Amino acid sequence: MTTSLDPTTPDTTFADTNFADLVTDDRVDGSLYTDPDMFEAELERIFYRTWVWVAHESEIPEAGSYKMATIGRQPVIVNRDRKGSFNVLLNRCRHRGASVCEVPKGKANGFTCPYHSWSYALDGRLRGIPYPDGYDEDLDKKDLPLQSLRVESYAGMIFASFNPDVEPLDDFLGDAKAWIDLFMKQGAGYPIKTQGEHCFRFRGNWKIQLENTTDGYHFPIVHRSWMSSVDAETADMLSFMTDDNAVTHALGNGHSVAIMVPEHVDLDYDDGTEKIQARFDHIVEELSKTMPADKVRRIVRSMHGAGFNLNIFPNVAMSMSFFRVLRPISVDETEIRHIALGMDGGPEIVNRERLRIHEHFQGPFGFGSPDDSEAWDRVQRGSRGAPGMPIMVNRGLNREALDSDGHRTSHVTDETGMREAYAMWKRMMTDEH
16 A cells, blocks of 8 residues: 655545445444554544644753654654744654654754754754755755644643644544543642653554553453552452443543542542541651641542543543553554653652552553553454454443533443544544544
């Protein structure tokens, strides 16, 4: 299959494919996991046309700060310029195509191509060309900046798009914005910051992971070893299988939220009945030396993060206490980054403990991520058998209803979030906007 050289140019390779037939209310065609040509079409029709999460503001805190990221297969640089504005630039020199940055993150005054030293400002402007007398006098530096993407942010979350006509980010996020606001309350009065990350790949399609974030059904099965490794209070907090208040909402535009700990949805609300876990007694003791009791309680109740997983289509999840970012590599390989979160300016003892909690589940030697990735691998391997057999996403369809906000809602163990993601996939792949 030949794909477009310009990621903003619509492809015509799948013009005769009826994508609408591949996704119905209760199932999706198995080829969505296994067809390499369809994967290429997804890059162009989804990842190069909509908003994709690229960074959190805390990762680029001051002028000159930058980090590298990838949208689909396109390498980009996310930076903050001297005016405090965010820029997302294609990491490709306008001269002969070399990357202008290879250090994953840092601070710079600009970016210079290592091949012929064409140099660019933080906002992408071409600042200098060595030995310019070799060029026609009509060459004007202002006509050759680094390609700049559309950039917008919400609540510290920075998104970019190759599509200059993409809808405003506020409209794209829609009703997910209220949940992003709730998620950020885990800072307990402090801004959220990223604390570090680890990255791994699994041998499976990106949509397998997308499904997982709001799949409460797998939790007590896949994560049985984790449940047995924690204290009774933590295990009880996440025993949501029969909790009628543990639900999943479809939020529109492919976004969904799975509520696993209903009493922690809004961390500003505290009826005083929740017992602080004994495992945090040393933190309570330390914080109580300088803080009033209500502030100590507010911080400690936030140790595990928010009480829900929020999926933002197509590539980022705000999962209780961390960001999970997916990057599609090929039809059967996906990169995952787990980014730990802390309180910017908050007590160091708390941020250290949050890292330990993160490592225990999400870390490479933790009890959660290795089990998840094994399950994802096995889904990919199994899906190659009987290619005509559909993938079922019908759990809870019979009990799905509209909540007071008009969101399709069912139990947290149901597949409402998956159906929402595939509805957006269908819209974008068929241009039903």
